[in-house]
Amino acid sequence: MSHSINDFIESIEDSLITLRRELHECPELGFTEYVTTYKIGRELEKLGFDLSIGKESMISQSRLGKPSEDVLVANENRAREMNVPNDWLEKMKNGNTGLVAQLDTGIPGKHIAMRFDIDALPIFESKEDEHFPYQEGFYSKREGVMHACGHDGHAAIGIGVAHFLHRYKENLSGRFTLLFQPAEEGGRGAKPMVEKGWLDSVDYFLSGHIGIHSLPVGEIAATTTKFLASTKYNVVYKGKSAHAGLEPNEGRNALLAAAAASLHLNGITRHADGATRVNVGKLEAGTGRNIIADFAKMEIETRGETTALSDYMREEALRILKATPILYDVKEEIDIVGFAPSAECDSEWVDIVQKACHSSERIKNVLPVLPLGASEDVTFMIDHVQQKGGSATYLVFASPLPAGHHHPCFDFDEKVIPTAVEALGRILLKLTKKL
Numbered sequence: 483m484s485h486s487i488n489d490f491i492e493s494i495e496d497s498l499i500t501l502r503r504e505l506h507e508c509p510e511l512g513f514t515e516y517v518t519t520y521k522i523g524r525e526l527e528k529l530g531f532d533l534s535i536g537k538e539s540m541i542s543q544s545r546l547g548k549p550s551e552d553v554l555v556a557n558e559n560r561a562r563e564m565n566v567p568n569d570w571l572e573k574m575k576n577g578n579t580g581l582v583a584q585l586d587t588g589i590p591g592k593h594i595a596m597r598f599d600i601d602a603l604p605i606f607e608s609k610e611d612e613h614f615p616y617q618e619g620f621y622s623k624r625e626g627v628m629h630a631c632g633h634d635g636h637a638a639i640g641i642g643v644a645h646f647l648h649r650y651k652e653n654l655s656g657r658f659t660l661l662f663q664p665a666e667e668g669g670r671g672a673k674p675m676v677e678k679g680w681l682d683s684v685d686y687f688l689s690g691h692i693g694i695h696s697l698p699v700g701e702i703a704a705t706t707t708k709f710l711a712s713t714k715y716n717v718v719y720k721g722k723s724a725h726a727g728l729e730p731n732e733g734r735n736a737l738l739a740a741a742a743a744s745l746h747l748n749g750i751t752r753h754a755d756g757a758t759r760v761n762v763g764k765l766e767a768g769t770g771r772n773i774i775a776d777f778a779k780m781e782i783e784t785r786g787e788t789t790a791l792s793d794y795m796r797e798e799a800l801r802i803l804k805a806t807p808i809l810y811d812v813k814e815e816i817d818i819v820g821f822a823p824s825a826e827c828d829s830e831w832v833d834i835v836q837k838a839c840h841s842s843e844r845i846k847n848v849l850p851v852l853p854l855g856a857s858e859d860v861t862f863m864i865d866h867v868q869q870k871g872g873s874a875t876y877l878v879f880a881s882p883l884p885a886g887h888h889h890p891c892f893d894f895d896e897k898v899i900p901t902a903v904e905a906l907g908r909i910l911l912k913l914t915k916k917l
C-alpha cells in the first residue's frame with residue numbers, strides 16, 4: 483500500500499497547489515471568509531462529505547471580535563460579485579463563515595476530528611521580484627489583505643485529507659469530522675465551533691501548522707509545546723476636545739492617556755514562572771494639530787507561556803488600562819476581543835506518528851516535538867478533546883521560510899502540502915484501518 487499512497491498523493495498534488503494559489507489570491511480576514519468557505523465547501527461536496535455550513539457549524543453568539551455590520555455587508559456583497567450563490571451566502575450571513583465536513587465509513591470505530599484554519603491577515607503583500615507569489619502572479623489581489631501565515635496551505639491540506647478519506651474509505655473504519663475554522667488570527671473562531679459540540683465524542687484530534695521553524699520539507703514534528711496563552715483587547719479612551727491654544731485646560735486628553743497606558747503596559751513586571759509578552763500594536767488618537775484629542779483607540783495583546791501566566795498578564799494589563807484614565811480624567815471602554823488558553827499535546831502521538839510515517843518517501847524525519855512559541859486558538863479544541871477523554875496533537879509541517887510568519891514576504895515551499903496530506907493520511911490509516 484505504501485507505493486500506492488505515494489502515487490495517490492502525487493496524483494492530487496497539482497490540484498492542491500492550484501487551490502492554494504487560488505486561495506492565496508483571494509485572502510479574507512476572520513469571519514469574512516465567504517469565498518474561501520464556498521470554494522472549500524464545493525470541493526468537499528464533490529467528495530461526498532456531509533456539510534454543516536456557516537451558522538450550522540458554530541454557536542454564533544460565542545464569536546469574539548466579530549467585524550462591524552458595515553464590514554460584513556461589504557464582504558457579503560464582494561462574495562456575491564465573485565459568484566458565491568445566495569443560498570450559501572444566506573447560511574454564512576452576518577460573519578458566520580467556515581464549515582464542518584463529516585464522513586462516516588458506516589463501520590463502527592473511532593471518531594477522528596481534524597482542524598484546518600482558513601483566515602488571512604491585514605498585511606500588504608510584498609511585490610518584490612524575489613517574492614514567489616508575486617513572481618508567479620498569484621499574489622493577493624485584495625490590497626492590504628494577505629495569507630501571511632500559511633492558512634491558504636492549511637485549507638489545501640484539509641482538502642487533500644478529504645481526497646485521501648474519499649479514496650481510502652473502504653480501508654477505514656469509524657467516522658471523520660473536518661473543521662474548517664474561520665478567524666484563527668486573534669483567537670476568535672475556535673471557541674464558537676467547540677461550543678457547537680463537534681468535539682464532544684472525539685477519540686483522536688489532529689491539527690497542525692505549516693512552517694513555524696525554517697526547516698526542510700520532509701521534516702515534521704509529531705507534537706508541539708509552548709502554546710502561549712493570549713488575550714486580545716480593543717480599548718477606547720474618551721476625553722473632551724478643546725482649543726489647544728485658547729483653553730487647553732478645558733480639554734481631557736485621550737491621546738496622552740493612551741500613550742501613557744502604552745508605556746505602562748510595556749512596564750508590567752516580568753514573572754518568575756516563565757515567558758510573558760505584551761504588545762500595543764495599534765494606537766489611533768485625535769483629530770487635528772490644534773485640538774485636544776478627545777478619543778484614542780488601541781489594539782493590544784498580552785500572552786503567557788501558561789494559562790496562569792497569561793491570567794497574570796491580563797490582570798496587570800486591565801489594572802493599568804483602568805488606572806491610567808483616572809490620571810487624565812478620561813473614560814475607558816475595554817473589550818476583550820480574543821482569547822486562547824495554553825495546551826499540551828498527548829505524548830502518545832510521538833510513537834503513533836513515527837510508526838505511521840516510517841515507510842514514507844516524502845516524510846524524511848519525524849521529530850518528537852518542536853516549540854510553537856506563539857498563540858493558537860486550537861488550544862480550545864485540544865483542551866476540550868482531552869477533557870472529554872480524547873487524545874490530541876498539533877503537528878508541525880516544516881518548510882523553508884524566506885520570511886517569518888505575518889511578514890509581507892512570508893511564503894512556504896508548496897511541497898509541504900502533499901507532505902502534510904500524506905502524513906495525516908498515514909496517521910488516519912494507522913488509527914482506523916480495518917483489520
Ligand SMILES: [Zn+2]
Pocket residue numbers: 630631667887888
Ligand atoms: Zn498567524
Ligand SMILES: [Zn+2]
Pocket residue numbers: 631632633666691
Ligand atoms: Zn497561523
